[in-house]
Amino acid sequence: MRSVIVIGGGISGLAAAWELRGTAEVTVLEGRTRVGGKLRTGTVGGITVDEGAESLMALRPEAVELAAAVGLGDALCDPAKAPVTIWTGGALRPLPAGHVMGVPTDPAALAGTGLLPPQALARVAAEEHLPAAPLTRDCSVAAYLAGRFGQEAVDRLVEPLLGGVYAGRADRLSLRAAMPRIAALAERGGPLLPALRRMRAAGAATSAPAAVRGVAGGTGRLPQAVAEASGARILTGTAARSLERLPGDRWRVRAVTGDGTLTVEADAVVLALPAFAAAELLAPHSPMAEAGLTAIPYASTAVVTMAFSRARAAFLPEGNGFLVPPVDGHTVKAVSFLSNKWAWLRSAAPDAFVLRASVGRFGEDDLPARPDRHLIRSAITELRRAMGPLGEPVAARVTRWDRGLPQYAVGHHDRVRDIREAAAKLPGLALCGAAYEGVGVAACVATGRAAARQALAAAG
Ligand SMILES: Cc1cc2nc3c(=O)[nH]c(=O)nc-3n(C[C@H](O)[C@H](O)[C@H](O)COP(=O)(O)OP(=O)(O)OC[C@H]3O[C@@H](n4cnc5c(N)ncnc54)[C@H](O)[C@@H]3O)c2cc1C
Incomplete structure (x- = not known):
């Protein structure tokens, strides 16, 4: 059997590993202590919540199909059919029907809607x-x-x-x-x-289905399920530091682990990394690819998840949440009423009302970097201004996603084409991840699976 190293155990890399199940010996190297990257669950006041992505695009099938294929079919669920509003001009206003x-x-x-003046x-x-x-x-x-x-x-x-x-x-x-x-x-x-x-x-x-779907218990369950179904050797706490081409178009990866270093060799390599991390590994092999990857900017964000006591809340918000235009100058950019949106969360924590506020757009790196207590206080203050006093949360958790979302700047398609052309000159190497053809989980799954096929084909 041919061998493949996947560097990066986010959903893109895991989808690549899953694609290769039964056809190659796969080793996944993940720098952090658990797989999943931007898909992960955590707890706030003992309640399990998604800290990163919370929904899977359903209008394109890749993520939902993968979830079903790895045993989460019964857990797939739809969000509540409730509106998301826009907080602007001092009021929560509906998005216009049919907007794209x-x-x-x-x-x-x-x-x-009252969103715009005459x-x-x-x-x-x-x-x-x-x-x-x-x-x-x-x-x-x-x-x-x-x-x-x-x-x-x-x-x-x-x-x-x-x-x-x-x-x-x-x-x-x-x-x-x-x-x-x-x-x-x-x-x-x-x-x-x-x-x-x-x-x-x-x-x-065509009576389109729900635009997104979720996973009961958290969309963050998906990576572990994919990792298990892939049958791959998964090495967490193992960060790749260098990539070396060997005779016969084989590859050697050197990685650091908690207790030393590790060297792995294989017929092919899939880089399932953020662009800046892929750039570092490719620098000795392709200055063109490195330059293109380095030019992809990233935005940092933070997610403030808060649980309120239903019994003590002065009122409970309705709908699935609201979005905030930057022109209004608020700190928070979006709020998702998780307890309204996901029935599984309501059942899991019937006494709590859980919501999450997101902070940080491109160019606002200082906002998500603020101390936890500032972010929590800003979120509570702005929630009060948008909706009225919700009271104090019984628990709160801040999750930071430093350089978490790639920015598809003008000319992105051309840049990606150049990067892919440069990388194609390295036999047995393929790239996948959120930096290229879509940031959503479904697009990441698609790039992961395609990269796996490409790497394996090139490896012979
Ligand atoms: C807060 C937030 C909310 C989001 N919400 C949604 C949503 O609701 N729906 C949706 O579709 N999308 C959402 N997204 C986007 C989506 O989650 C991500 O684009 C996607 O999960 C990225 O997957 P990935 O595998 O490409 O990258 P990542 O998840 O970044 O995975 C890359 C992995 O590589 C590892 N790594 C890095 N360097 C090394 C190295 N040298 N060696 C080994 N491992 C390394 C990292 O630790 C990481 O685990 C959200 C993103 C964020 C940040």
């Missing part, structure tokens, strides 16, 4: 009549959408969504990479509103 990543499809529905609403409605030549090159989300719908629509509708998903900013993120559906329409030319309405109508006709 915040981009409105129906000016009349938007008018009823002048900005008129600007949105006018999009339908603005000429639009086909988009021929990538640009920022803000550059394109502000030109179509006006800056205020970008500030109050699109930015909150981008902050929630990418921890990114509209003036930096690539339209093609961060909003591929909108970019595809823009490339055809013509106003977006009618095209979005047609797209929406087609989606409604």
Whole structure:
């Protein structure tokens, strides 16, 4: 059997290992003491919660299918069908029906939300009549959408969504990479509103399923289940430090462990790492790949999870949570009412109301780095301003994700193409992870499985 080393035991690397089950001897090297990367559970006041990703995209199948394949099919669950609102202008306001990543499809529905003043609403409605030549090159989300719908629509509708998903900013993120559906329409030319309405109508006709799904007990259960089902040798607490090419296109990895160093050799290597970590290992082998990887910026974020006593709470929030536009100057960028959203959590902790507030967008690294007590206090203060006094939490936990989310800046697709072309010159080496074709878990699973096939094929 051929042998493969997977470096990085996040969901991308584990999906790669799983893809190779039965066809290669796989060793996964994970620097931390447990697998999972940004997928992990922890406890707050004894209640198990997700500290990183909490949902799996269901509109593309890869993550949900993998969960089912590794034995979590019965645990897959839908979030409550409840609205997410936007906290702006001193009130929680509904997102307009039918929006696509915040981009409105129906000016009349938007008018009823109170999100935009009349002048900005008129600007949105006018999009339908603005000429639009086909988009021929990538640009920022803000550059394109502000030109179509006006800056205020970008500030109050699109930015909150981008902050929630990418921890990114509209003036930096690539339209093609961060909003591929909108970019595809823009490339055809013509106003977006009618095209979005047609797209929406087609989606409604196919009675689309829930956009995301969860895993009872926490989406953080997924990595361990994948690791076990992969049959791979999983070495945690083992951080790869160097990569060496051996004669016969074999690879040697040197790693540090808790009690020394370790050397592993194999026919192929999959780098399932954040871009900056992959860059370090590739530096001696491909300056081109290293340069491209180093140029992918990252945003740091923090998640403040708090449990309140239902009995003592002055009131209980409704809905699944709210998003916050950066233009309003608040610390918190999103709040998820976990106890409303996930029935499994309500059953597991019926006396508590658990929510999580997220902090930190690209360029705001100082915010998530603040001491725990500051972050918790800011979250409580802003929750009170948004909704009213919830009281004091009975337990709180801060999880920091330093350089946790890659930013798909303008030109991201070209950069990834260059990186992949450079890496392809190294036989038996493949790259996967959130840095390339999508930050969501489903996209990561897809890149992991593809990288595994590519590495194995190249290895002979
Ligand atoms: C707070 C937060 C919430 C999110 N919410 C969602 C969500 O709800 N839904 C969704 O679809 N996506 C979500 N995402 C995005 C998604 O979780 C991540 O993009 C995805 O999990 C990344 O997986 P990965 O395997 O590519 O990278 P990672 O999870 O970063 O895994 C890489 C692994 O490599 C290890 N490593 C690094 N260097 C070395 C080395 N030298 N040697 C060995 N190991 C090394 C790391 O320890 C890590 O375990 C969220 C992300 C964050 C940060």
